[in-house]
Amino acid sequence: MKPEPELYPLLSVEAALEKVLAMFHPLEAERVPVLETLGRVLAEDVIATGDIPPHANTAMDGYAVQSADLAGAGPESPKRLRVIENLAAGYVATRRVTPGTAIRIMTGAPLPEGADAVIPFEETHQDGEFVDCFAEMRVGANVRLAGEDVRAGERTLARGTHIRPQEIGMLAALGYGEVAVIRRPRVAILATGDELVDIDMPLLPGKIRNANSYSNAAQVLQCGGLPLMLGIARDTVDDLTAKIHAGLAQGADLLLTSGGVSVGDFDVVKKVLAAEGEISFWRVRMKPGKPLAFGYITAEVNGVPHTVPLLGMPGNPVSAMVSFELFARPAILTMLGVTDLRRPTLEAILDQAIPHKDDRRHYVRVRLERRPDGAEADPRFHAVLTGEQGSGILNSMVQSNGLAIIPEEWDHAPAGARVQVLPFETGLF
Numbered sequence: 001m002k003p004e005p006e007l008y009p010l011l012s013v014e015a016a017l018e019k020v021l022a023m024f025h026p027l028e029a030e031r032v033p034v035l036e037t038l039g040r041v042l043a044e045d046v047i048a049t050g051d052i053p054p055h056a057n058t059a060m061d062g063y064a065v066q067s068a069d070l071a072g073a074g075p076e077s078p079k080r081l082r083v084i085e086n087l088a089a090g091y092v093a094t095r096r097v098t099p100g101t102a103i104r105i106m107t108g109a110p111l112p113e114g115a116d117a118v119i120p121f122e123e124t125h126q127d128g129e130f131v132d133c134f135a136e137m138r139v140g141a142n143v144r145l146a147g148e149d150v151r152a153g154e155r156t157l158a159r160g161t162h163i164r165p166q167e168i169g170m171l172a173a174l175g176y177g178e179v180a181v182i183r184r185p186r187v188a189i190l191a192t193g194d195e196l197v198d199i200d201m202p203l204l205p206g207k208i209r210n211a212n213s214y215s216n217a218a219q220v221l222q223c224g225g226l227p228l229m230l231g232i233a234r235d236t237v238d239d240l241t242a243k244i245h246a247g248l249a250q251g252a253d254l255l256l257t258s259g260g261v262s263v264g265d266f267d268v269v270k271k272v273l274a275a276e277g278e279i280s281f282w283r284v285r286m287k288p289g290k291p292l293a294f295g296y297i298t299a300e301v302n303g304v305p306h307t308v309p310l311l312g313m314p315g316n317p318v319s320a321m322v323s324f325e326l327f328a329r330p331a332i333l334t335m336l337g338v339t340d341l342r343r344p345t346l347e348a349i350l351d352q353a354i355p356h357k358d359d360r361r362h363y364v365r366v367r368l369e370r371r372p373d374g375a376e377a378d379p380r381f382h383a384v385l386t387g388e389q390g391s392g393i394l395n396s397m398v399q400s401n402g403l404a405i406i407p408e409e410w411d412h413a414p415a416g417a418r419v420q421v422l423p424f425e426t427g428l429f
Helices: 013-021 165-173 212-222 237-249 269-276 317-335
Strands: 029-033 062-065 079-087 101-105 117-120 124-127 130-133 155-157 178-182 186-192 226-233 254-258 277-283 291-301 304-313 346-350 361-370 381-385 402-406 418-423
Touching: 013 277, 013 291, 013 317, 062 079, 062 130, 101 130, 155 165, 186 212, 186 237, 212 226, 212 254, 212 317, 226 237, 237 254, 237 269, 237 291, 237 304, 254 317, 269 277, 269 291, 269 304, 277 304, 291 317, 304 317, 317 361, 346 361, 346 402, 361 418, 381 402, 381 418
Parallel strands: 079 101, 186 226, 186 254, 254 304, 346 381
Antiparallel strands: 029 178, 062 101, 062 117, 079 130, 124 130, 277 291, 291 304, 346 418, 361 381, 361 402, 402 418
């Protein structure tokens, strides 16, 4: 028995997202090797175990000197010093720099005792055991001091930091072989429908391949989750219920289904939600993706009650991917401990008109292109529609690199209109 529409009003995207995110919180921590932390969130403060650099060292290849020896040095009046040692990086000088002497030194080598500056090779000329210096050097010139980068005992990375390659470099520099991060959420993915076959099965009459599970699993991976592939559920309450319980048994933190959420006779996701848990909403004022069910399933796993959110996305491939982007992605990021869930948008000029539009917010597949414009006030991006915009046209996603957002209050979008575009990969722009 399908829910009555008046019990589940048509929600705005923002209201629906608020209801979704209210069900999620950061997961517990786990300790992992440092290279497995990329893209994840620190679950502990990282304290420096020592100074970086651990000792004063040279920032240049040159000669370690006493700066007072170079007073008055210039191109026409070089100061001559005696070279008493050659020092490579990774080694410590065996002799002390005294007035009138220098040590030839390579970048990164510890500053020898007695030296207070380094003169670069470019300002010198070595003549046997002597070096002529053609420039003055102030105290500390070309020297990196101990603790210049990081001081021992200070908080170098704060809990909640999103880890990038540079944070991994810092962890390595501090000697952290592993660190505590928020664990990756397990996301169970299930496609529904008697018409579906898996990708390695023959395509018989009336059947289509299960693309949604794979595109949604890739989206889960892209935002840092671990997909649990549950396969295909047939259009029966019993089969769908069994598959969902299989996902719960695998420790799913979120259940994602595609198909079975509209008003058809065989749309069973809402029935299972109502029987096994609770429906929060099932319609959103957006296109594609209006029939979107959200709620939770409650069941016992190994004798322990578990409540797991379920997002029931439409079965059309574009609808499923757009619904994931707007609702599942922020939920997964929340579980990962990420606090800034927004993708930045770009302003672009819409190249083609959208002549007719209902009162939903439309997410139109576009290809963002940079073009020079005559007026400085014009944005540098143009949004080109990627062909037919039907929710079953997966190629409209393949050809796109973003979603142009057409507001609810517009009844059409003229060519030349300025629109906000949600890029799929912001690094490309």
